[in-house]
Amino acid sequence: MRILRFAFDMIAMQFKKFLLTVVLMVISLLLIMFSVMIYKGKQYSYISCDDILSKGIEGTAILRLDEDSFLNVKGVKAFFKEAYERKEIYSVGNMVEYGCYYESLEELYEIQKGHTQDYELALQGGLLEINCMNLGAAFLCDLKLEEGISPKKLEFDESEKMFYLYIGAAYDSVEVGSEFIEKNGTKFIVAGRMEEQQRWVDSNVENGYNSERLDCSVDCSYGIFMVGNYDVYSGGLWISAEDGYTIEQAIDAAKEVGDKYDISFSYETLANMYEQDEEDVDLLLSYLAKLLGIVIAASLLMIITTQIVTMLENAKAYGVMYVVGFSPKEVNKMLLWKHIITAVSSLVLTAPLCVLVAKYRFSTDDMSYMIKTLLIHYVFPIAITVEIVIVVIMQMITVTVLRRFTPVKLIQNKVV
Amino acid sequence: MIILKDITKDYTNKEQVTHALRGINVTIQDGEFVAIVGTSGSGKSTLLNIIGAMDYATSGKYMFHDREITACDLKELHEFRKENISFVFQNFALMDKYTVYENVEMPLIARHIKHRKSIVMDYLEKMGIADLKNKIPSHLSGGQQQRCAIARALAADTPVLLADEPTGALDQNTGNEIMKCFEEINKNGKTVILITHDINIANRCKRVIHIEDGKIID
Ligand SMILES: Nc1ncnc2c1ncn2[C@@H]1O[C@H](COP(=O)(O)OP(=O)(O)OP(=O)(O)O)[C@@H](O)[C@H]1O
Ligand SMILES: [Mg+2]
Numbered sequence: 074m075r076i077l078r079f080a081f082d083m084i085a086m087q088f089k090k091f092l093l094t095v096v097l098m099v100i101s102l103l104l105i106m107f108s109v110m111i112y113k114g115k116q117y118s119y120i121s122c123d124d125i126l127s128k129g130i131e132g133t134a135i136l137r138l139d140e141d142s143f144l145n146v147k148g149v150k151a152f153f154k155e156a157y158e159r160k161e162i163y164s165v166g167n168m169v170e171y172g173c174y175y176e177s178l179e180e181l182y183e184i185q186k187g188h189t190q191d192y193e194l195a196l197q198g199g200l201l202e203i204n205c206m207n208l209g210a211a212f213l214c215d216l217k218l219e220e221g222i223s224p225k226k227l228e229f230d231e232s233e234k235m236f237y238l239y240i241g242a243a244y245d246s247v248e249v250g251s252e253f254i255e256k257n258g259t260k261f262i263v264a265g266r267m268e269e270q271q272r273w274v275d276s277n278v279e280n281g282y283n284s285e286r287l288d289c290s291v292d293c294s295y296g297i298f299m300v301g302n303y304d305v306y307s308g309g310l311w312i313s314a315e316d317g318y319t320i321e322q323a324i325d326a327a328k329e330v331g332d333k334y335d336i337s338f339s340y341e342t343l344a345n346m347y348e349q350d351e352e353d354v355d356l357l358l359s360y361l362a363k364l365l366g367i368v369i370a371a372s373l374l375m376i377i378t379t380q381i382v383t384m385l386e387n388a389k390a391y392g393v394m395y396v397v398g399f400s401p402k403e404v405n406k407m408l409l410w411k412h413i414i415t416a417v418s419s420l421v422l423t424a425p426l427c428v429l430v431a432k433y434r435f436s437t438d439d440m441s442y443m444i445k446t447l448l449i450h451y452v453f454p455i456a457i458t459v460e461i462v463i464v465v466i467m468q469m470i471t472v473t474v475l476r477r478f479t480p481v482k483l484i485q486n487k488v489v
Numbered sequence: 490m491i492i493l494k495d496i497t498k499d500y501t502n503k504e505q506v507t508h509a510l511r512g513i514n515v516t517i518q519d520g521e522f523v524a525i526v527g528t529s530g531s532g533k534s535t536l537l538n539i540i541g542a543m544d545y546a547t548s549g550k551y552m553f554h555d556r557e558i559t560a561c562d563l564k565e566l567h568e569f570r571k572e573n574i575s576f577v578f579q580n581f582a583l584m585d586k587y588t589v590y591e592n593v594e595m596p597l598i599a600r601h602i603k604h605r606k607s608i609v610m611d612y613l614e615k616m617g618i619a620d621l622k623n624k625i626p627s628h629l630s631g632g633q634q635q636r637c638a639i640a641r642a643l644a645a646d647t648p649v650l651l652a653d654e655p656t657g658a659l660d661q662n663t664g665n666e667i668m669k670c671f672e673e674i675n676k677n678g679k680t681v682i683l684i685t686h687d688i689n690i691a692n693r694c695k696r697v698i699h700i701e702d703g704k705i706i707d
Contacts, residue, residue: 082586082587390586393583393584395570396543396570396576396578396582397596398595398599398600400564402564479544480544
């Protein structure tokens with residue numbers, strides 16, 4: 074304990090140099106953390122997206138309807154229906170999150186209240202957040218049901234007034250098979266309840282894949298999927314290829330069907346989007362790597378010289394410690410404490426900064442997910458390893474320098 | 490028992506070599522009370538540093554009882570010092586950031602001694618600086634600092650006490666008090682070796698070693 078106190082005293086004696094060292098360490102650490110974050114975040118993002126989609130990133134694309142086609146309501150519906158039947162296409166459809174108000178769904182609203190994924194809609198209040206989709210979109214990700222019937226077996230009439238609901242695990246008080254009927258005759262049938270672990274692809278991915286979205290999946294426990302005979306809500310359609318076909322073949326098939334109903338679209342595969350994003354990220358990483366090299370080399374050099382200077386300036390104190398009977402081991406221990414305190418201080422300062430940077434870099438609704446996965450698993454361990462390496466270097470250098478001098482030299486401060 | 494055999498010490502400063510000690514041969518028995526005298530620059534401090542294992546000799550052999558100090562590695566030297574030596578430096582070597590009390594407490598901490606307060610206060614009183622215990626050394630006069638340094642050396646309670654001009658900064662009365670203190674611990678069986686310019690102080694010691702130009706003269 075005494076040794077620890079001496080370590081603190083030594084720091085207090087040269088507080089400015091201590092601060093300089095801490096600042097240098099914070100800067101290097103932050104850069105390292107940021108690089109790891111981006112590098113690892115990219116992988117996380119990719120995996121989360123690849124995992125959640127039934128056909129993965131390689132097998133999925135986004136079609137964007139041209140404006141005329143978008144307004145061609147009948148054509149789009151027919152297009153959906155027929156395209157979905159094509160052997161090259163596993164799923165095709167439109168999916169949009171929507172805040173809506175249905176009197177008959179009050180019960181669901183009461184459960185969902187405060188648990189919506191979409192912050193803005195929740196703020197509006199009074200609206201039930203529903204993920205509306207065509208039948209074809211219901212296969213975009215694996216829908217796993219606790220109970221109920223698969224979307225494959227759903228039957229639709231042409232009335233456009235019947236919708237099937239797939240509800241999240243949180244709605245356990247709502248029975249599968251229940252029907253809710255609006256005054257205007259619109260009917261909702263609860264077709265199934267999803268498993269507790271059910272997740273779904275974040276509908277924002279539709280606007281472009283981006284590794285800043287750390288987790289491309291969203292939790293569905295409070296989610297409600299409404300499968301119906303919709304026309305389109307947004308210009309983006311999801312399409313995925315059946316096993317044995319490439320996404321390009323699936324798109325070609327969709328084009329054929331589109332031609333038939335005067336539906337035209339542009340497209341972009343997720344793999345393409347990913348590559349585009351990867352190029353950007355890699356460019357950023359390459360800049361970061363260069364910057365890191367310079368910054369780390371410079372700060373390491375400065376940290377080392379600062380340590381040596383501090384040590385030499387404190388030479389008398391070390392000499393006195395030897396003379397009054399402290400062993401080299403105890404003096405080294407004190408030095409080690411001093412270095413550990415420095416390292417821990419810089420870590421303590423960097424960690425919140427790092428979380429801030431992460432928050433700024435990644436758009437995620439769930440900070441705790443990011444902290445738990447990216448930060449705790451990769452960024453912090455690497456930062457701690459770096460810190461340990463720095464402590465070891467500082468310790469080795471100071472101990473080696475200190476060992477070169479006899480107590481007399483230290484006390485007379487004849488070391489420089 | 491301290492036995493020095495052909496001890497030499499050279500200081501090398503940029504090509505220039507100073508032969509501070511040129512073959513010292515001396516034996517000091519346990520419990521002796523020795524004064525080292527000599528002109529300034531004759532090598533007194535250098536000799537005392539070597540006896541206290543604060544510095545390496547250039548050549549020669551230093552035996553302490555059965556232990557060959559000149560053959561010890563750094564760790565063994567530190568152990569030897571901790572067990573056997575307390576040292577009063579010519580420049581006091583006090584820790585500027587710590588109070589008088591804390592400075593005197595340090596050898597006790599290093600030796601893991603509990604209930605330090607009474608011991609520390611005891612030595613501070615003996616040196617007449619108990620009322621200065623909360624001051625830091627740089628706020629003290631030279632004599633007060635010297636007494637603090639002596640109190641610290643005494644507190645270590647080792648078999649050998651080495652003091653480099655312990656009364657140099659003191660008036661005659663205080664010097665006498667300090668000498669009484671040294672005589673008392675010498676009576677308790679401890680070896681006391683001190684450097685002095687003061688013939689009166691030297692005469693109070695049981696043995697006087699003269700050094701001139703790095704050699705002992707009789
Ligand atoms: N660190 C050193 N580097 C170079 N020369 C030194 C060093 N220390 C002492 N000397 C030289 O060694 C010689 C002996 O010095 P030392 O300090 O032992 O003398 P001293 O007898 O204690 O003198 P004083 O009575 O003035 O304290 C002197 O010539 C001195 O200049
Ligand atoms: Mg001297």
